[in-house]
Amino acid sequence: MKQDLPNVFKNEIDKIEVPEHKLNSAIKNGMEKGKKQKKRPSKNKKFLYLTAAALLFFSLLFGSAFIFSPIGTVASKIPYLGSIFETKGISAIIMDELEEKGYSLNSVSDSYIPKKEIEVNVMGSNDYYNSVKNDIKEDVQQILEAKGYDSYSISITKFKESVEPKLTTKQQKEKSVITEEISHKLKQSNYKFNTVDVDPMSKEIFINLKGSITYYNGNKDEVKKVAEEALNKTNYDGYGIQATHSTPIVIKKVEDIGSKITSVIGEGLLSKKKYKVTEISYTEEPLTFNIKTSVNSSDPSAKTLSQSIEKEVNQLMELKNVSSKLEGKSYKVIIYSKDDKKIN
Template identity: 30%
Template sequence: MKDKLKKIHEHYRENYYSEEIADRIKDGVQQNIKNADKIQPGKKQRLNIAKKLLYVTAACIVLFGLFVGSAFISPVMAEVASKIPFLNKIFEQEPIYENLLEELRDKGYDIGAGGYSVRDKTYFVEVRGSEEYYNQVREEVKEITKDIISSRGYNDFTVEVDKEKIMESDSDPANDPKYRESELVFDVLNEVVPKLQQKGYKIEPNYSVGYTGPDAKDITVDLDIEDTEKRTDEIEGAIHEGIKKQNIEKEVTIQFHPFNVQEREIENKWTSDVLPIIWEGMLSKKEYKTKGVGYSYKKGTMNIFITTTIDKSDNEASEIAKKIEIAIHEFLQSDDLKDIVDDTPYKVVVRDKDSKDIN
């Protein structure tokens, strides 16, 4: 696909480009171009969903803006554009939520958090500042947000703009015995785990400490360890020894979570660079009638679940399922995904509104 874009660029430069044309269209299409050329966590990030930003020259930006949506596009360019799969276009862009916040902040709006709710297909944006400022810019922010999202060709979403909520708490963690003891246990882990790692113990550093519930009396420690690491008794003993030195009175339970290194690397690549693109595409276009997405990685196979709004008995059910499968297969088998997907087996499961498999 990138080779096709390069050829288009060369064709445009030779036959259509001039400084006069660039200046004439730049002001009018710059915003749409930015939104069309970058989709969202960039994972490109997306080479990181979770960040790859596609940097191009101003001329290339003008070119791509024309390429994806201008009335002055040549028939040759239009034909090539129509052959680029929808999901691949998303792959080349910045993640939508990052692009959205970036564009709003660049326009001078004081924006806090932003995100997407799958359940009701809603993009939400929170405005910082006073109640007066929020009331002043709310409708502007909402319309700009709609325009940014729509510029990507998305047509199945709603937008909510709210005032940022500042959570205030009367509790003082420093005087909470549960909090203090959890912090002490965490300090022990920060000291003990690196020493064990230096001795060759295969422990991941992303451990967690806390209570399983508000009424829980025991502290729970969760540790990820490689599935080849069998010395759990020694690890547990070293941690408890450190806990004893801190005079921690609470009972501390240590839970081990073995994982396969290779499988985790594969899963991380999919969840970071592949699945977010599929989710964004399926949820944002009405034609796919998608209301939910998910995945499971078991026994070396990535299972991709798409839940639709249709009934399995509907005449269009099999057609919709086939359309979804083709779009995802086309994306996963493209050159863009070759280094990420590699030879990992995958399965696309399309379900009806009652979670019954259609395909």
């Protein structure tokens, strides 16, 4: 019988016998360290009060894994992706933790293109921003380390009020002509794109491409060339052209179990360097999870890596609260190499 994650953990922990002399020693050491830390002022008062208890728990659970053999069994029964399914996304977790500490924030976001990054956007004056940015970065780093996420860089930015400059009549015409000409040329060339955004003030053109990251990487250079050719026909010059792409995780409907599972797989595998995952997507009929990695198909480690990834996904799908929502629906997991070859 399948059990929910919290019950598996609790039931296994309850079975562990802890020698009394080691328990007393851990308590004493934790309390002594807690007393020492209380003497030092810190903004993380709540953390200090929890230190002794936390040291006791984690020293018994992880530090004593070789002494208490059931510990390894407990850890193996908690699937990595399953633990993510039970919680909020990493951005929401970071936002809640930082707001609880009293920081004034505009937003927290995680992105995977062009690099894996957590961005925290801070409200307030320049003095406030400068006084908290380093502390916020440290706090975010601690959260990521606690989750075992090692692929993110951290960016702390200051919120800026959006003041949309008014375009002159001449600039409005320039924008309209360029947008129409480039859009027309891209459609003629059968490129898939969402928008063409022209900014006469900064002399920048942004073309947001549709499709997967593979499509983006394969077409971005040609799209820029086509846009440059179209721009030359307008008699307007001096513009920089950039091809952009949205997040690689495809989420179609919030209530759809496929999108929920995809977001969990995406966060879990993209957030750890060891999985070497660069893109996650899914199709509904039949339910298929497409996972792309950064290894070449000729790499000797490709097969082992694909087996590790597939095992994580299968363990997630076997959890009671996941399988019940699938209602017997079958699924496939396809793992691709950097050179777009199936490796599982």
